[in-house]
Amino acid sequence: MAVKQAANGTWLTQFRCKDRFGKEIHKCKRGFATAEEAQAWESDFIASAGCTMSMTFEEFVEVYEWDVRPRLREHTWMQKKYMIDGKIMPYFKNYRMSEIRSIDIVRWQNGLMKPGANDGKSYSETYLRTVNNQLNAILNHAARYYGLHPNPVVRTSKMGSKNAKELNFWTKDEYLKFSEELMDKPRIFLAFEILYWTGIREGEMLALTPSDFNLRKCTLRIDKSYQRLHGEDVVTDPKTPKSIRTIKMSQFLVDEASDYLSRHPEIGPNDRIFPLTKYCLSRSMQSGCNKSGVKKIRIHDLRHSHVSLLINMGFSALAIADRLGHESADITYRYAHLFPSVQDDMAKALNQRGREF
Structure with a gap:
């Protein structure tokens, strides 16, 4: 040198x-x-x-991308990158990795938690937790593979909350009232019918092709997902391996899908049935809410609505998880408040058993 x-x-x-x-x-x-x-x-x-820890945070994020990006779906990385660039990089950009302290993380958290931090509004608790987890992931990666010591996240508490305090969903009556306003738009109507009555994800629905349906067996195969990336339509593997599944459809939904496909012979076996954008669906949902008068929810909340419907019908968390491509523990934890309480039944059974001795 x-x-x-x-x-x-x-x-x-x-x-x-x-x-x-x-x-x-x-x-x-x-x-x-x-x-x-x-x-x-x-x-x-x-x-x-x-890759010594004398490098800046900005430089290490390039290393992190090099290591992590090949293991993620492109859409997943884009979401992470957007969050890093917008919510983490502005604060930590010029810090050297070895100089980031726990108090620096606390002060960064405080800035995001301030009322009005989000253009005059507050960030949701779940969003704050997601951003916090992303910073932790970067620093944990540095500690695990590149010798960052001490790891400043060890002594900090996470901001935000893992789950929203309240899940938004529609009852069956609310959905039926909403769907009546879409009947003059067959493609949009069928798209929302599939979302509500099967509980599949929006990307999974947008990737559907005629070959995914077995109308004779009343089944629907889910093995891919649609995303719009860099201005192009991209069909990828589904969110997780658990997401690959076959769903049994109700007969009325089979009839609706069969009728729609028979009216559109131009749709080939491997063509997307719904060549729509997420923006188009969101706009149609807003219009349907305005016309029907039902409360406004997100498209993803139709998935919550399907879970709520199945819980009210008495199905177990295990059965619901299998249908949605989730782990049963996730369903139990997230929707626990919707399941009927069995505490009274337990107490009665224990009381009866106690009297037998």
Whole structure:
């Protein structure tokens, strides 16, 4: 390593180092006004190339992306990147990884938790938890694979909440009132029928093709998901391996799907039945709510509505989870307040058993 003054009075640095893959790099950089500037640039480059924790947070996020992105769906990474760039990077950008303290994380949390932090509104508890988890993921990655010590997240508490305080959903009567307003739009009507009566995800519905339906057996195969990425339609694997499943459909829904497909012979076996955008669905939902007078909910809340319907019909968490492509523990935890209480029945059974002795 050498910092030297050039003939024109400026300073240069010339050195060799190894990158994070062990490859040797020869670097020469000229034009610095002072020796200190040249030395600082050299130190920063070596920290970045070798992934030492002297590198900045911004530089480490590039390393994190290199390591993590190949393991994620493109849409998932885009969501993470949007969150990192918008909510984390502005605060931590110029911090050196080794200099991030627990109190820095607390102060960052406090800024996001302030009333009005979201353009005059407050962020939801679940969104705050999601952003917090993303920062933790970056710092934990640095600690696990690149020697960050101490890990500043260890002594901090998470902000926000894992689950929303209240789930929004429609009762069956509310949905039927809403769907009546869509009957003059067959494609939109069938899209919402499938969402409500099967509980599949919006992306799963938008990826459906005629070949996914077995109308004779009244089944629907879910094995892909639709996303709009970089201005292009992309069909990917579903959210999780558990999401690949076959759903049994009610006869009236089979009849509706069969009637629609018979009226559209131009739709090939592997063509998308619903060449719609998520924006189009959201706009149709808002219009239907306005016309029917039912409360406004999100499209994803139709999935909650389906779960609520099945719970009221007496189905178990295990059966519902299998239909939705979830783990049963997730259903039990998230929808526990919707399941009928069995405490009275337990007490009565125990009381009866106690009298037998």
